[in-house]
Amino acid sequence: MSKIDTILAILGALMVLAMLAALGIVLGLAMAHDDGLAANEGRTTAERNPQIPGWTLLRRALAKRCPRCGQGRIFKSYFTMNHECPACGAILWPERGEWIGAFVIDWTATSGAALVTWLAMSLIFPNASESAVLSVVLASVVASLLIIIPWSRSLWTIFLYMAGASGEIRLQPR
Ligand SMILES: [Zn+2]
Secondary structure: OOHHHHHHHHHHHHHHHHHHHHHHHHHHHHHHHHHHHHHHHOOOHHHOOOOOOHHHHHHHHHOOEOOOOOOOEOEOOOOOEOOEOOOOOEEOOOOOOOHHHHHHHHHHHHHHHHHHHHHHHHHHOOOOOHHHHHHHHHHHHHHHHHHHHHHHHHHHHHHHHHHOOOOOEOOOOO
């Protein structure tokens, strides 16, 4: 394959990847939205999620803070999420199928990183051995996974909140 063919093939693969990811995220949000509607039926107006502007939510996602109050941290350690916001008690992930959305983001980011790394390797080191290329690509997958996991969960928490599927405050203890 010539360099142009390689670049075009990778660009095509990235586009397919982006389309699949968009599809997965839309499906995940639709599921979350249905859950949110069902959950809202049993809530009083005061218990429902306050409307928060998208930019504020995005800022909170980047700061890895609770979408509802902006104070409590979403994570108790690098990889472990709090089930509820430590500041306001909002439930961050309702723990049904909602992790799928975060998984789609992880999967897209790691596949994208693998494709781009492979492209960069084939352009910069065209004579590198297959095992060398494979090692570098694998390393990029691991690295991108470690980097993306907190961000995908933080972003997905915000999406769930917007869909109304999370953010509920449990008024009485279980
Ligand atoms: Zn909170």
